[in-house]
Amino acid sequence: MTSFRIGRQGEPAPAKTIRFSFDGKDVTGLEGDTIASALLANDIAIVGRSFKYHRPRGVWGAGVEEPNAIVDIDMPSAVRNARATTTPALDGMVVRSVNAHPTAATDRHAFLDRFARFIPSAFYYKTFMWPDWHWFEPNIRKMAGLGILDPTAISVERADQVNEECDLLVIGGGPAGLFAARTASEKGKKVIICDDGFHFGGSLLHRQANIDGGDGPAWIAATLNVLRDRGVQLLARTTAFGLYDHGLVALNEIRPGKASSRLWRVRPTNVLLATGAIERPLPFANNDLPGVMSAEAGLSYLRRHGIAVGRRVVLATNNGVGVETSRELADAGIEVTLVDYRSGRRLMVAEGSKRVAGVKLSDGTRVAADAVLVSGGFTPTLHLFGQAKGKLRWDDDLLTFVAGDPVPRLSAGGAAAGSFGLTGVFESTARALASFGLTPRAMPKIVGRDTDYGIVAAWPEPNMSGRVWIDLQHDVTTKDIELAARENFVSVEHLKRYTTLGMATDQGKTSNLNGLALMAQLTEKAIPEVGTTTYRPPFTPVPFTSLAGVTSGSLMNPPRRLVLENEHFAAGANLREYGGWLRPAWYGAEPEATAINREVRQARDSVALFDASPLGKIEVLGPQAAEFMDFVYYNTMSTLKAGRCRYGFMLSESGIVYDDGVLVRLEENRFIVSCSSSHVPGVYALLEEWRQDRFDRKRLFIHNTTADTATLTVSGPKSRALLEAVGLGIDLGDKNLPHMATAWGSFGDDTVRISRVSFTGDRSYEISIRADRAKHLWKTLRRRGEAFNATLLGLEALMVLRAEKGFIVIGKDSDGMTRPMDLGASAPLAKKTAEFIGKRSLFTEEAQRPDRNQLVGLEVVDGTQPFAIGSHGVESTPAGKRSLGYVTSSYFSATLNRPIALGLIERGAARHGEEIDVQHLGQIRRARLVPPCVFDPSGDRLNG
Amino acid sequence: MQLFPCPFCGPRSESEFHFGGDFGNLRPEGSDVSASEWSAYLHLRANPKGSSSEVWMHMTCGELFRMDRNTVDNTVNSSAELEDTHR
Structure with missing residues (x-):
């Protein structure tokens, strides 16, 4: 190929010159060029190396079908495996060829092509089976393939x-x-x-x-x-x-x-x-040489970019459109030798080493050429x-x-x-x-008649001499297809996967039909009997950024923010995500462990302030509310008195614990489901589903007020004293507001709901207030709290406090097998007569199995280091080691000054006092099984 | 992206909906529900090839409804509010 710019006839004004680099070489183009047209105009014949054999390859087409001219773009922004034929050339662009080291023109893996006859389709899988494909895979992958991803490249621009x-x-x-x-x-x-x-x-x-x-x-x-x-x-x-x-x-x-x-x-x-x-390629030996290209593309480069793809062109065609193309090229002054298959003459071999130099025809004649344009018909x-x-x-x-x-x-x-x-x-x-009911007002008037297409078959045939390429992008030759046929991979879908025909980024747009036609001959079938592979989107590769749109990064799954977030920041909070919410993990600039231990001690000694706003607050109202609560909870809830709270489990229909939490009965027909913070949407959907499924939708209503209401928890021995100093307008004494009671109070002009519920084991008050008024309450609690040595409590310290008490977190201390009895809650199953979600499942053989994993405390016997979460309890049997369950929560308890842990251990509830081995990453340690609650088991501190 | 007709909100994209199970998979109740009955309710799905009656929830309005559709070509034949007798 000796391509060059001849300019377009009647061009109004010369286009602006642009400069960019390709494989480190300067390339000059004109505005309006694609990368491919600019490379052609600069007579760069080799634009890439083939996928497997590292053969030199040139531009084939002028559009989306391009199999060869695939490039990586580094500037102005990183694009991998861009089609040079459809990507506009820009001034200052940095473009590299793919699968070429260091450049397409001088590729050091080019030697692979000399071994091509030894590495046909499936060679790798057959050869590198022993001892293990994975030994060889990294190097093979390095030598084959296309563009190289830059893991550090991040698209800053979100797609519309x-x-x-x-x-x-x-x-x-x-x-x-x-x-x-x-x-x-x-x-x-x-x-x-x-x-x-x-x-x-x-x-x-x-x-x-x-x-x-x-x-x-x-x-x-x-x-x-x-x-x-x-x-x-x-x-x-x-x-x-x-x-x-x-x-x-x-x-x-x-x-x-x-x-x-x-x-x-x-x-x-x-x-x-x-x-x-x-347009399809024609099959002949070395039909992949740079300089062999689609005739339609050759004409397109001439007319659209003013580029002649060669000075002496051979145009081979099996159809009338190709003949017309040769006429148009000749009209533009290019020397064209037409090889018309319909007159019996065919192209047999393309000659040349790194670019085409001539062709040999079926009648034995040789024609020198610097470009070979082919038209094998149109698909x-x-x-x-x-x-x-x-x-x-x-x-x-x-x-x-x-x-x-x-x-x-x-x-x-x-x-x-x-x-x-x-x-x-x-x-x-x-x-x-x-067919859509649309009729044109007038048909366009055409001068001249359509060329007779008159295509004759020129399919690849068995036993063609030389290397005849079918799929240029994936290096599939006629011999590979013959091999697939010999090994009985004759179905199109098998052929595709065995040879990788049509599996490249171009999805075989130029190669599929030729491959099918050859398979048809090999299996003595008609082409339609062979059929086509399934068409699936996308037609051309689509950037992931387009598919992602704005839903990437922090917008992929935006965390929910606390209304008091700025207050927490001002107090030095370190925020982390918990169940979809950004919440304070601990406060202050001290090291994490120091801060957590300090918060734990202060919470036990004086009083702690905790932002519990994400806690579920789903109101259930109406005459059927009590009956509904009995159905959705494992525990009996209809016996709860107004103004009282009760802890309970919600199960799935399979009897697995789905959520736990406190149910508040505000009035006869008004409840508040205080579910886990991370389960609010799930519990809401579950409630809504059962409400509509089996209750009277006019006598039962569900209203999720979680986001409208902030909840601030005040916990610790001095909590009552602090709240009395703040003033909530009601008597906070244990008679008026005992543990597990709820009452209305006031703060300033606002009504607040105060619940005596404790997740720490200490006397605790949960104060719920309109979210937009929470800031003033929080500030007041902090200011008044100074006199009581109050601490701000982060999630991490709260986790320690609750673990000391053996209080569980569903999904952490329970798994997809855990039934309420495994957590020690067997009474409702024995006593409750009303129907509830998951009831029947609790009577199955599996649920009643005596050797189930049950919640238990694990005391460290060998030292002072906490167990790793996820360590397995193990036991030796004649058949080998066996798991007895695992550690679900593990902390250093500042209160007890020793490590504590919770776990789900086989028959754990009945084995308190026994010691077991605990294994983590090959290391064996000893644990004693104890009751889950290791601090204040009598519960005196609730009223302390 | 399929379009599902919520009987309350009109056609909306499928990502707003949540599958609620086969229509007519009634919950067996009472003290004498056999393990196989219960297991069928929990686990056995009709999974028909062709027309299928299903319960879906439109998550944005929170309403359950019945939808009849074809699992072969994904055409939706009808959708309707659940009647009291089906609850």
Whole structure:
């Protein structure tokens, strides 16, 4: 290939020059160039190395079908495996070839190609089985593959996502698409038209035409003006990559100057596929040499970028469109030798080492050439039709698959419908539009007749001499397909996976049909009997940033924030995420362990202030409320008196503990479900589901007030004294407000609810107040608290306090097997007569098994180091070591000045006093099984 | 992305919905529910090929409803508020 820029005829003004680097070399291009066209203009023939054999490869095409020209872009922003043929060249860009070390032109792995005959398909799997594939995999992966990910590259720009609907979505902006959009818009339809190119016009941008009295570009401009006037949405640089359930079409729009694309989710009433067709390669030896390229692409580079891809060109074709292409090239002054398969002469071998130097024909003649353009016929682009589960039909005249039985709301027109001449393009588009009830006001007037396509078969054949490439991107030759057939991988899906034919980033857009045709011959079947592989989205690779949109980073799953967050920050809180909430883990600048121990001691000695706002506050109201609470709780709740609280479990229907918490009965028909902070949405959904499923929806209501209400907990021996100093407008004495009672009080003008509930084992008051008024209460508690040596209590210290008391956290001290009896709550099962969620499951053989894992305390026998959470209790048996359960919570207790732990251990409840081995990462330690509560077992401190 | 018709809110995207189980999978109750009856209620799903009657919850409005759809081609045939007799 000796390509060069000859300029375009009638170009108004010279385009601006741009400079960028490719493999460290300076490249000069013009504004409007793609990376591929600029490389061609600079006569860079080798643009990459092949996936497996590291063969030199050049530009094949001019669009999305490109198998070879895949590049990594480092500047202006990192893009991996970009198609050089569709990526605009920008000034200052830094571009590298892929799978080439150091560069595509001088690749040190090129030697691999000399061993190619020894490494056919499946070679790696067959050879490196012993002793273990994983020994070899890293090096093999390094030598094969495409672009290299930079793990440090982070896209700072979030992609837009747009939802849209329309009457007609036209996919493809060539003559067929523009005509369709014009027709629909003249009927007042809402139309969106997209094209993956940078300019609308499709083949009219490079093929000569005379439509409605003007040339192609004039018709494009006139039509686009009409579309703009009618408010048609024009999306250039936009690929429709997927057709999904219920008519959703996904588009990815590349935005100039933006690092991220824009994702469109379009729900059209009808979809017109004007997606064109993709030219196939011809099979001959060395048909992968740089300089061998698609004839259509050669013409496109000439007309759109003013680049001649060679000075002496051989054009080989098996169809009339290819002949027309050669005529157009010759008209531009390029020396073309036409090899027309229809006259019997065929191309046998491409010669040259790193780029094509000539060809040998079937009649023995040799022709010197610096570029070989080939046209093996056109394959309609029907991927979206296939994704819509449309069946393809083999067309014996066109020698390709075309759309079969129609799919509702989806039609193909133009080359996608197998019409490869302009008259045919407009006619087939009109037929497609008719299926949507749209009739054009007038058909475009064409001067001249469509070329006779007249394709003759030129499929790859068994036993071709030399290396004939089928899949350029994945290095699959005819010999690999023959090998697959010999080893009985004859189904298309097997063929694909065995040889990797069509599995690369180009998904075999140029290779699939040739591969199928060869397999058909090898198995003596007709091509349609071999069939095609399943079409799946995406049509072309889509950046993950597009699919993610704004839901990435901290917006992926935004943490919930406390209303008092700023107060906590001001107090030196270290925030961490707990069950979806950002909460203070501990306060102050001391080391973590020091701070936690200090908070624990102060909480036990004086008083602690804790922000418990995320605690569930789901109100249940109505005449059926008590009956409902009996049903959703394991415990009997209807006997609870107004103004009292009760601890209980909620189970799943399988009898597994789902949540625990305190139920408050405010009034006869009003309860507050105080579920775990992290389970609020789940419990709310569970309550709502059962309410609608088996209760009277007019006599039972559920209202989630968790976010409206802040809850501040005051706990410790001096808690009552502190609150009396603050003043809550009620008698806080144990007679008026005993443990597990609730009452209304006031703080300033606000009503507050005060519950005597304790998660620390000390006297505790939970004060619930309107969230927007919580700040003043918190500040007052802190100011008054100074006199009582109050501490702010973080989540970590609270976890220690509750573990000292043997209080569990569901999901931490329980798992997906834990029934309430395993946690020591057997009474309701024996006594409760009312039906409740999960009841029957508690009577199964499994639930009644005596050797279940049960909640137990674990005392460290051998030293002062806490056990690792997750350590297994183990026992030796003749068959080997066996797990007895595991440690679920483990802390250093500042109160007791020794480590403490909770665990789920086999038959644990009945084994208090026994010692067991505890294993973690190979290390064995000793533990004594004890009751879960190791501090103040009599509970005196609740009223202390 | 499928569109499901919530009987209260109209067509909404499938990500707003939560599957609630087979329609008509009634909870066996009473003291004499056999293990196999209970296990069938808990674990055995109709999983039909073709038309399927299901209960779904529209998470954004919180309402349960019945939806009849086809599991082969994902067409939705109907959706309706649950009647009292089905609760």
